[in-house]
Amino acid sequence: MKSNLFLVTLLCACVPALAAPLTESTFTEIVKEVNVVAAATKAAQPGAVNQVVKAPDLVRTGPASRAELTAPDQTITRVGANTVFSFEPVGRDINLEKGSVLFHSPAGKGGGSIRSGGAAAAVLGTTLIVSSTGTGGFKVILLEGKGTVTLPNGKSTTLKAGQLVFVLPRQTDFGPVLDINLKKLVDGSQLVNGFSHPLPSLPLIRTSVNKQYDEIAKGHMEDTGMPPETFGKKSLRRGQSANGVNTIDNTSYQAALSPSVPPNQVGLLQQGELPPGFLPGSRGIVVISPK
Amino acid sequence: MKKFASILLGSFTLLAFDKTNAQIPDAAQQVDNSQQRRQRAEDAGVYLDGSSAPELYPDETSDVGPQTVLKTKPRHHLFEAMADVQYMYTDNMFLTENHHQKADLLVSTVEFALAPTPYDFAGGTLAPNIGYEHQWFDFGLADKDRVNVFQFGAGPFPPGTVKSEHLNIFDFNSQTIFTGLRWTRGNWSADIGFDFRRLLSTSDYREFYKEYVPRWGLQRGFAFGDRAALTVGYAGDYRFADPKTLTVLLGGGSITNQVNPDMRDRTDHTLFVTYNQVLCSHAVLQPYYQIKYTRFVDSAFGTRNDLLSSAGLALYWTVCRNCDVRAFVDYNARFSNNKSASEYRQFDGGLGLNVIFRF
Numbered sequence: 016m017k018s019n020l021f022l023v024t025l026l027c028a029c030v031p032a033l034a035a036p037l038t039e040s041t042f043t044e045i046v047k048e049v050n051v052v053a054a055a056t057k058a059a060q061p062g063a064v065n066q067v068v069k070a071p072d073l074v075r076t077g078p079a080s081r082a083e084l085t086a087p088d089q090t091i092t093r094v095g096a097n098t099v100f101s102f103e104p105v106g107r108d109i110n111l112e113k114g115s116v117l118f119h120s121p122a123g124k125g126g127g128s129i130r131s132g133g134a135a136a137a138v139l140g141t142t143l144i145v146s147s148t149g150t151g152g153f154k155v156i157l158l159e160g161k162g163t164v165t166l167p168n169g170k171s172t173t174l175k176a177g178q179l180v181f182v183l184p185r186q187t188d189f190g191p192v193l194d195i196n197l198k199k200l201v202d203g204s205q206l207v208n209g210f211s212h213p214l215p216s217l218p219l220i221r222t223s224v225n226k227q228y229d230e231i232a233k234g235h236m237e238d239t240g241m242p243p244e245t246f247g248k249k250s251l252r253r254g255q256s257a258n259g260v261n262t263i264d265n266t267s268y269q270a271a272l273s274p275s276v277p278p279n280q281v282g283l284l285q286q287g288e289l290p291p292g293f294l295p296g297s298r299g300i301v302v303i304s305p306k
Numbered sequence: 307m308k309k310f311a312s313i314l315l316g317s318f319t320l321l322a323f324d325k326t327n328a329q330i331p332d333a334a335q336q337v338d339n340s341q342q343r344r345q346r347a348e349d350a351g352v353y354l355d356g357s358s359a360p361e362l363y364p365d366e367t368s369d370v371g372p373q374t375v376l377k378t379k380p381r382h383h384l385f386e387a388m389a390d391v392q393y394m395y396t397d398n399m400f401l402t403e404n405h406h407q408k409a410d411l412l413v414s415t416v417e418f419a420l421a422p423t424p425y426d427f428a429g430g431t432l433a434p435n436i437g438y439e440h441q442w443f444d445f446g447l448a449d450k451d452r453v454n455v456f457q458f459g460a461g462p463f464p465p466g467t468v469k470s471e472h473l474n475i476f477d478f479n480s481q482t483i484f485t486g487l488r489w490t491r492g493n494w495s496a497d498i499g500f501d502f503r504r505l506l507s508t509s510d511y512r513e514f515y516k517e518y519v520p521r522w523g524l525q526r527g528f529a530f531g532d533r534a535a536l537t538v539g540y541a542g543d544y545r546f547a548d549p550k551t552l553t554v555l556l557g558g559g560s561i562t563n564q565v566n567p568d569m570r571d572r573t574d575h576t577l578f579v580t581y582n583q584v585l586c587s588h589a590v591l592q593p594y595y596q597i598k599y600t601r602f603v604d605s606a607f608g609t610r611n612d613l614l615s616s617a618g619l620a621l622y623w624t625v626c627r628n629c630d631v632r633a634f635v636d637y638n639a640r641f642s643n644n645k646s647a648s649e650y651r652q653f654d655g656g657l658g659l660n661v662i663f664r665f
Contacts, residue, residue: 261636262413
């Protein structure tokens with residue numbers, strides 16, 4: 016059931032004007048069962064380290080298997096178990112039919128796109144994990160950096176390191192953006208740790224982990240937007256607007272600054288009488304209006 | 307024209323159709339991006355602290371890694387200290403119907419409160435507070451205008467004099483002890499509270515007015531996407547007011563003049579609507595409209611009902627977590643069914659700075 020027509024785009028930093036195409040990569044590590052399926056013949060051959068995989072050949076991994084491919088520009092694609100993917104013949108796209116991939120493109124190299132069925136995801140200069148059900152379900156986890164994920168219907172959401180967003184099969188909208196424990200994820204991820212050498216972006220990921228852990232240790236997490244209390248306090252404080260003269264109740268204000276008395280009625284005040292209907296407040300001083 | 311009923315009807319009609327307005331605490335909460343996301347997460351219910359994000363397919367976690375959801379917790383605090391200053395221009399300092407006096411006005415506020423982090427209560431959160439606030443109202447800092455004033459004296463005759471004075475003779479300050487409770491659940495929140503306030507002249511700190519104010523309110527927020535929200539609400543109070551009674555001595559005798567009967571007990575009922583539009587990660591534009599009905603229950607001049615209609619626009623810029631600046635304009639119009647009360651129009655506009663710390 017190919018209902019996965021989501022176009023999820025993760026954009027970070029600036030797009031270099033000219034980027035080398037990402038149409039091939041070399042196996043730099045293989046764990047267990049990894050096959051390369053020739054697009055022309057559909058014949059599957061076991062993959063091997065140093066073997067170059069070119070578009071549009073498929074890479075297919077078996078259970079508990081994984082592989083790492085490195086492009087000439089050092090863009091790294093790590094492939095999880097039970098995954099089927101290929102490079103697109105043009106541009107910098109990876110076609111993820113199902114399974115999971117970790118994608119890291121060094122800053123300034125042009126990033127890349129991760130497609131799922133008829134859809135795609137793109138990333139520039141950051142590290143993320145994308146997993147796909149093959150039936151329209153889609154998940155994006157950001158390991159470091161920031162980015163915005165956009166659906167083809169125009170809906171978008173912003174992610175920072177340690178955040179996750181997903182689209183369930185047969186749905187056309189995001190689920191909630193969730194903050195996840197990045198340290199637990201990184202420590203337990205085969206895509207991060209299941210290879211003989213570390214990711215080049217691991218120091219950046221560790222920085223994100225440490226930052227999140229600091230906030231957890233303090234008992235709170237940093238808000239990316241404006242704290243709610245910032246505006247609450249000044250917009251309506253104890254039942255009154257807090258800007259301008261309305262800072263104080265208008266009648267209380269007039270206890271201090273009463274309306275003026277006309278000059279021709281000052282004489283009454285001097286005789287200890289009040290002009291009819293005159294409300295001088297309680298301050299004991301009133302302004303005399305101009306003639 | 308003192309056709310109060312028609313004004314009341316017209317104002318409520320305006321309120322019903324005005325889409326560009328007003329004020330409230332939790333409105334900004336609705337428009338904060340991250341808060342919205344978390345709200346959606348909380349609405350989802352199952353994604354609580356320590357739970358896991360849904361696994362899209364079997365064994366996804368083994369490759370991707372465990373996805374334990376974190377719930378953002380607000381930092382717990384007990385106290386709140388706030389300082390605010392706003393400098394503005396007003397075209398009608400004395401709130402008069404005619405002969406408007408222009409002036410610049412500095413309003414300085416400091417506040418300290420015991421305001422602990424809200425507690426979970428009855429399916430929502432309960433936020434108590436108790437504190438003290440002091441405000442200074444200083445007029446004519448830049449304006450050197452002088453005005454003629456009549457100052458009541460305690461006698462003997464003459465009981466008062468006419469003088470030419472600078473506007474700062476009207477400087478006053480306000481001391482308020484307040485306590486309150488706010489219960490919030492979802493987009494609703496309800497308030498009750500009590501204030502004791504007194505006003506003093508700044509020159510000699512002589513009290514001339516005090517009031518005891520039980521108050522209550524209810525409001526609801528409506529979010530429009532991630533960047534806009536509307537809040538509508540009601541706020542009410544009853545003011546047990548105690549103005550100073552001016553005593554005038556004439557000759558050898560004494561006359562106690564009830565010169566300020568309409569400073570006495572009254573009740574206010576305010577309807578407000580505030581719109582918050584997030585312009586960027588640091589700026590919010592906030593138009594508002596509110597209408598306040600005041601019934602004077604102790605008027606010496608017969609029935610008195612006032613209607614104060616206020617509209618304004620404020621632009622808030624968050625400098626950091628603890629500090630923001632703002633620019634604002636407000637327009638007020640008061641109507642009354644009592645001819646003794648001035649029906650005034652008043653405009654003000656200015657800049658403000660707010661600093662707040664919680665610890």
